[in-house]
Amino acid sequence: EADIYQTPRYLVIGTGKKITLECSQTMGHDKMYWYQQDPGMELHLIHYSYGVNSTEKGDLSSESTVSRIRTEHFPLTLESARPSHTSQYLCASRGQNRDGMTPNQPQHFGDGTRLSIL
């Protein structure tokens, strides 16, 4: 059973609509990430957060925005969707070791959202 949840799993929507992709984790992890993956391509980091009220852009430029008001919730928003936003979006989280240090902890991923903009 997954500890990190993404909704919706699939979304097909028209151009110009505002979209919010939801991501929630129940593990109390401080670090959360959004990745984008096109078919046959590697994962690219688009946003990350190291805690509440902390958000940063990742390696791949994205027109999306994120927020982190609560530890467990990290939604991603597209204000006006375009066909170029069609992709798979993966959310992930990472916690701390028992000693409070963060190194050497792998990421836990959600099932992803497949987004198609018509």
Next chain:
Amino acid sequence: AQSVSQHNHHVILSEAASLELGCNYSYGGTVNLFWYVQYPGQHLQLLLKYFSGDPLVKGIKGFEAEFIKSKFSFNLRKPSVQWSDTAEYFCAVRGGNKLTFGTGTQLKVEL
């Protein structure tokens, strides 16, 4: 910038055959290495990881991987695959605080 290369995009094997999936990375510093698996319709799951120590790492479901520093490689192996191993396999490298995934290898095991 770090990068990860997985050489085989699609692999088809018969049950009981041996498996080796290649993974090479480029990064100048200390790395952590991972193999993830994604079964059809499911989310990514961690198979195994290497941080330090013995370069031969054993993971779940009979998988193992060997870190060869001189070759910048972290190949995944399994002596005898099963039909249930059909899935997509991702190699990942973390250098510094950045995690980079390869493009994945689709494995199909035939009965």
